Amino acid sequence: MADTATITSASFDTAAVRIQWSDGHHSTLHSMWLRDNCACADCGPHATGSRLQRLLDIPDDVAPATVVAEPDTLAVTWGDDGHQSVYTAHWLRTNAYSPTALRDSHKPVKTVWDGTLTQWPTVEWDKVLTDDTERRKLHVAVAEFGFVLLRGLGTDHDGIEKLADEIGYLRETHYGKFFDLITRAEPQILADLAGPILPHTDEAYRRVPTGINIFHCIKPSPCGGGVSQLVDAYNVARILRERDPEAYELLTRVPVQHQRRIEDQVITSDLPAILLDHEGEVVEVRLNERTMTAIRVDEDLMEETYAALRTAFRIAYEPAQRIEYTMAAGDALLFDNLRVLHARTGYNGDRHVRQCQVMRDEFFAKGVALSEKTGLFGSVQA
């Protein structure tokens, strides 16, 4: 849609330029917004950090003197100093902020799923290295579904590092750069044991928790256990809002304290379990009953907070919400730790899964650049 619409006509007054689009949409573009977004050589681009125009040098009452609309461009001469700005129709359309239908068309696709999801977004490692469409799919699938399965990474111990270097920046924590999930004689954390682990987000005790989690299966359990399970936390939030709107509302508001004590650090976060953006859409979920510590909310909210959390965990643990996959040697599972809860069944014997994390912003930023480079937008499954 953003690619094809052209400008049919434009009118203006001191407050704004009003554009009629060829597909029937219209946009009101305010004078301050337009003037601020002039990207001529004198003003300099916003996007590369080399902006020369100072926001406070624009007069409060900035207004167009003349406006010339062509199908593919809009030219504005400004009344105060005669400065000339030319905008492409494509740029205006991509950034138009009203009405809602146009704003929504800029949003990345999110597909919310439950246990009925049969088609897992999947990529092949050798194709990721040679084909930008496959590479885009890896990044955009995690933005859309919260996860992607990668096949063909092999079983070398440094395979996960090669993968991480291709897709983002490794994040180092007290676990180190890499963590080997194996059965340990002296377990430090629950993952060191072979027992089942319920759906959770990792490291909820951090304000900036694990970003993109990567599990690389080097050796699956010979008994067929250790099955990976994923739950869409957006779906958990959606169900909670349907079943118990007050509980949902409470969990978007009250702090839930998580804490992790390690040798020289006491890491604590105090964020709501469900974080919303400015439009009320769920953007981050933190659910992990193992890292929760003493909750501190107002006295008159404690009972409701516990009830709401228990309802949320009940939904998250429902078998109907989860998908399951038994990773084979050479498989890697990548997921957004703030979108998807992960779990695994218990296992026996000698299993080896290597874990690391890459930072979230850079991982998603590569997906956006690859969408632009390939000209592919929309669902990776389309």
Ligand SMILES: [Fe+2]
């Ligand atoms: Fe975990």
Ligand SMILES: [Zn+2]
């Ligand atoms: Zn300019």
